[in-house]
Amino acid sequence: MAYVRRHGDGDGTPALATLGSGDGALLLLRFSIDLPPEPGIVEAFVLLERAADVDADPGDVILRAARVTQPWDSRSVSWALRPRVELVDGPPTAVRSGTQSLVRLGVLDLARRWLRRGRDEFGIAVQADGPGSAGVTFALAAGGGSVQSDGDVAERGPRLELYVK
Numbered sequence: 586m587a588y589v590r591r592h593g594d595g596d597g598t599p600a601l602a603t604l605g606s607g608d609g610a611l612l613l614l615r616f617s618i619d620l621p622p623e624p625g626i627v628e629a630f631v632l633l634e635r636a637a638d639v640d641a642d643p644g645d646v647i648l649r650a651a652r653v654t655q656p657w658d659s660r661s662v663s664w665a666l667r668p669r670v671e672l673v674d675g676p677p678t679a680v681r682s683g684t685q686s687l688v689r690l691g692v693l694d695l696a697r698r699w700l701r702r703g704r705d706e707f708g709i710a711v712q713a714d715g716p717g718s719a720g721v722t723f724a725l726a727a728g729g730g731s732v733q734s735d736g737d738v739a740e741r742g743p744r745l746e747l748y749v750k
Contacts, residue, residue: 586725586743587613587659589667598659598725601636605646605680605713606720611667613657615708616745620700628748629696630689631709634741636722637686646721647714648678650692653707670710677714680721688723689746696747711743 588602590610602612614631631650655668662668678690692709699706713720725742 586615587657587662588725589613589662589664591664593664600724600726601722602725603720603722604648604711609664610712610720611670612711612723612725612743613653613659613662613668613708614711614743614745615653618699618745618747620749624700624749626693626696626700626747626749628746629691629693630746631692631711632744632746633688633690633711633723634743635680635686635688636724645682646680648680648688648690649712649714650675650690650695651710651712652695652698653710654705656707668707668710670712688721692745 587598588610590603590608592608593610602610604610604612612633620626633648649672651670651672653668654671657668673694675694676691678688680688690711695709723743
């Protein structure tokens with residue numbers, strides 16, 4: 586996982602990532618999964634959890650998934666050294682102010698491409714359409730969903746949800 590944005594410091598992956606604030610931010614994700622040779626992927630989602638401790642009231646933000654077409658390393662990726670991404674046909678996901686904390690971004694077309702095991706499949710990029718105001722902030726650090734002392738559930742990092750038959 587990596588998070589890059591224009592004018593970012595590039596000091597590793599932070600605990601939080603804001604998308605849709607007009608700085609061109611990208612969230613780069615790569616998942617390690619073992620699929621049988623001929624699975625039928627029925628649905629696929631990237632799950633992103635909104636950060637609970639951020640005060641900004643974002644407005645609406647539209648998220649899209651793109652395929653990463655170049656190798657990248659989370660330890661050295663930056664805005665200047667980000668991999669190429671290519672938008673895919675897929676449904677946009679609207680994140681509305683005051684909605685649930687869990688955002689499900691459809692990535693079915695990308696997941697089906699993985700089955701072909703092409704040499705140019707290097708993960709998923711999540712980006713926001715157009716400039717927003719404050720953007721939407723997501724948790725990147727895996728808190729494991731543990732219950733905190735105040736009774737709230739700690740945020741979890743991005744994860745992949747596949748439905749296979």
